[in-house]
Amino acid sequence: MEVKIALAGNPNSGKTTMFNDLTGSNQRVGNWPGVTVEKKEGRLKGARDVVIQDLPGIYSLSPYTLEEVVARSYLVNEKPDAIINIVDGTNIERNLYLTTQLIELGIPTVVAVNMIDVVRKNGDKIDLKKLGAALGCEVMETSALKGEGSHEAARRAAELAREGRRVEAPSVFDGSVEHAIAHIEESIEGRVDKRYLRWYAIKVFERDEKVLEELKLEPGLWKHIDEHISDCEREMDDDAESIITNQRYAYIARVVSSAVKKKQSGLKMTASDKIDRIVTDRIAALPIFVVIMAAVYWIAMGPVIGTPITDWTNDVLVGEWCMETVRGWMEGAAVAPWLTGLVVDGIIAGVGAVIGFVPQMLILFVMLSILEDVGYMARIAFIMDRIFRKFGLSGKSFIPMLIGSGCGVPAVMASRTIENERDRRMTIMTTCFIPCSAKLPIIGMIAGAFFDNAWWVATSAYFVGVLSIVISGIILKKLKAFAGDAAPFVMELPPYHAPAAGNVLRATWERGWSFIKRAFTVILLSTVIIWFLQSFGSENGAFGMVEDNNNSLLAAVGGAVAFIFVPLGFGTWQATVGAVGGLVAKENLVAIMGVCYGFAEVAEAGDEMWSILAADYSGIAGYSFMVFNLLCAPCFAAMGAIKREMNSPKWTLAAIGYMCGFAYCMSLVIYQLGGLILGQVVFGFWTAVALAVLAGMLYLLFRRNPYGEYGERLRGKRASANA
Amino acid sequence: MKTLKDAKVGETVTVVRLHGEGALKRRIMDMGVTKGTEIYIRKVAPLGDPLETTVRGYELSIRKADAELIEVR
Numbered sequence: 103m104e105v106k107i108a109l110a111g112n113p114n115s116g117k118t119t120m121f122n123d124l125t126g127s128n129q130r131v132g133n134w135p136g137v138t139v140e141k142k143e144g145r146l147k148g149a150r151d152v153v154i155q156d157l158p159g160i161y162s163l164s165p166y167t168l169e170e171v172v173a174r175s176y177l178v179n180e181k182p183d184a185i186i187n188i189v190d191g192t193n194i195e196r197n198l199y200l201t202t203q204l205i206e207l208g209i210p211t212v213v214a215v216n217m218i219d220v221v222r223k224n225g226d227k228i229d230l231k232k233l234g235a236a237l238g239c240e241v242m243e244t245s246a247l248k249g250e251g252s253h254e255a256a257r258r259a260a261e262l263a264r265e266g267r268r269v270e271a272p273s274v275f276d277g278s279v280e281h282a283i284a285h286i287e288e289s290i291e292g293r294v295d296k297r298y299l300r301w302y303a304i305k306v307f308e309r310d311e312k313v314l315e316e317l318k319l320e321p322g323l324w325k326h327i328d329e330h331i332s333d334c335e336r337e338m339d340d341d342a343e344s345i346i347t348n349q350r351y352a353y354i355a356r357v358v359s360s361a362v363k364k365k366q367s368g369l370k371m372t373a374s375d376k377i378d379r380i381v382t383d384r385i386a387a388l389p390i391f392v393v394i395m396a397a398v399y400w401i402a403m404g405p406v407i408g409t410p411i412t413d414w415t416n417d418v419l420v421g422e423w424c425m426e427t428v429r430g431w432m433e434g435a436a437v438a439p440w441l442t443g444l445v446v447d448g449i450i451a452g453v454g455a456v457i458g459f460v461p462q463m464l465i466l467f468v469m470l471s472i473l474e475d476v477g478y479m480a481r482i483a484f485i486m487d488r489i490f491r492k493f494g495l496s497g498k499s500f501i502p503m504l505i506g507s508g509c510g511v512p513a514v515m516a517s518r519t520i521e522n523e524r525d526r527r528m529t530i531m532t533t534c535f536i537p538c539s540a541k542l543p544i545i546g547m548i549a550g551a552f553f554d555n556a557w558w559v560a561t562s563a564y565f566v567g568v569l570s571i572v573i574s575g576i577i578l579k580k581l582k583a584f585a586g587d588a589a590p591f592v593m594e595l596p597p598y599h600a601p602a603a604g605n606v607l608r609a610t611w612e613r614g615w616s617f618i619k620r621a622f623t624v625i626l627l628s629t630v631i632i633w634f635l636q637s638f639g640s641e642n643g644a645f646g647m648v649e650d651n652n653n654s655l656l657a658a659v660g661g662a663v664a665f666i667f668v669p670l671g672f673g674t675w676q677a678t679v680g681a682v683g684g685l686v687a688k689e690n691l692v693a694i695m696g697v698c699y700g701f702a703e704v705a706e707a708g709d710e711m712w713s714i715l716a717a718d719y720s721g722i723a724g725y726s727f728m729v730f731n732l733l734c735a736p737c738f739a740a741m742g743a744i745k746r747e748m749n750s751p752k753w754t755l756a757a758i759g760y761m762c763g764f765a766y767c768m769s770l771v772i773y774q775l776g777g778l779i780l781g782q783v784v785f786g787f788w789t790a791v792a793l794a795v796l797a798g799m800l801y802l803l804f805r806r807n808p809y810g811e812y813g814e815r816l817r818g819k820r821a822s823a824n825a
Numbered sequence: 826m827k828t829l830k831d832a833k834v835g836e837t838v839t840v841v842r843l844h845g846e847g848a849l850k851r852r853i854m855d856m857g858v859t860k861g862t863e864i865y866i867r868k869v870a871p872l873g874d875p876l877e878t879t880v881r882g883y884e885l886s887i888r889k890a891d892a893e894l895i896e897v898r
Contacts, residue, residue: 162855166848195881196857340860344843347854351862378884387871484886488872491888590849590891592856595877595884 111188113159114596120246165312183263191221208297210262218243225365232361374597402466403508420454452629463512467610475601493575496525506536510740534736535570540688546707551715552724585809620742669788671723671773726773733765829892838897857881
């Protein structure tokens, strides 16, 4: 018989380590349907009929956070045969809070008291028998990191699952609350799965919105139940949800005081405390932060490790070894030129452009995993929160944005460390505004052609990027899709500890692999389409592969849609084709424009065509062209990463659509109004539109948040609660 | 009324009552901040917000706007 075991526990309880230990390489990583929460499933090593489902790290089973809802609906709807609840033995009080909720589900549960080695080292003693008796389930000791006890716990859980014994949850609450719960149990019996009766009854007592919605109690019955709940609330002068939470913690405090003997009272300085005192010190914290971030950036993107590896992959591995070798074979075998072109210039070059990012991405993810594993990532959020929350972002958004100045692909994927889904989505939508290294040739071309290589062009490009993030953050956070419920920012700062090599490597591999898979689907297809448009067309009255790129389908399409860019000052087919070609890889833009202007090959920043550009466009049009290409949809590789991280077609389109729309608005305002001021544009219809767009943006920027600013929302709620 | 926001670094306070409702209150309570809990204020972040506290033996970071919902003595 196949057995399904759910692995549940708090974040930072060692759950990932235990999951890896239990399943080894037998893992499937994906996302829970429709949300950006990661889903992992695996088979127990040595017992392939035991499936282990890793649940998101959660503190509670409330209906308020995405992770908790995902875990809850899995536990209630998928009905696992057993639960392994991993509990951090060094932080047992808060960890047992989730345990008291899990045991109510009536599913056979094994509590694994983890990090037992640290507990022993601290000289603390946990009486497993007493703990088990109080919780009404099996309790075992584990140290996932040392590989101690995990498999015993899993085997025991599988045994319990096969026995299929019903579990009696202990009476956690006071007499009158238990009485009310028993009453509710009676009222809803037969409407829910028998096993889950107590769980549902407690949720009804808490007036849990999601459960009430599911049960659809008749108004008469609900009124009757509601009276019982209200009686309790009056008696205890608190709301039902708080009564339950309070009493759970009170129960745990009693259990812990009898079952756990602490050697030292709480206030001794541990090694972790000492590290923390320095790392988040009021004065030292920011310099330390800058040094760590500079090191991460230097290693991933810098001239010694990151750049040579990327260059080697792109130029040597893909360019020389793969492309030229395959071209040689195919030409040698006298294959039709169009087929050689498709395979070499379409497929291999397209996938290669994407694969080229992988080594750099892996290096970066090793470092991010280490930062996460040692506990510094939570401190980044702690240090940067004050700044980023103003723009609706998380303190952890800093890392994607920093990485974004190197490459948008790993930047988007680095957003996965942000817990809050709203913050994560907004980070994904805005991080590509930072000019990545592939956009530097575009900046170089504009600076050279129009501004005599002035220093301020590049500086202003970064400034435009940062400004776009700030503007977008403020505008977006006031929209309904991002406002949502006010969620308090309460975050655990886990103790520092040495990184576990296994965890770091596995996390790195998972992220890298999910990107590679993407490369062979969406990205490949888009690249091949662009290649086809660029290589085929009508020449000398016949359709086929074109010698002259200017006869290609892409040129025709560019010419047909170029009018869109007339209001931005660069409505030529050459600029349009360049912008489209930039979608394959932004550094292609310059080369493609070079071809459009009749050069076989141009330097990286397109030096050869500077004079042509300067003659064809005004300075402000050139600047507008640069801004548009910096802000609009990123390359296909980055779009693939966005799709992967958003895990929703709707949000992917919204993100890319927003970037393009925002880029268009910014360029329009810059070209029309900037041009008007500089005397390069005369006032016309589009100037008026630009004024309207600017006014609209300012309105969205400065209007009162209809959903209330963070603090306001809290105070508003408090005022209404006090009234 | 004294709230956690008014407490000084190095002080240990006891929770009297939680204000707010729904997700706000629940989330704070889920993290172990309930009536009668002792909270030790460890430090303030370098930019002045949030706070770092010790609650039930672990480190919890709370924004000042949220700390204002926690009445203490």
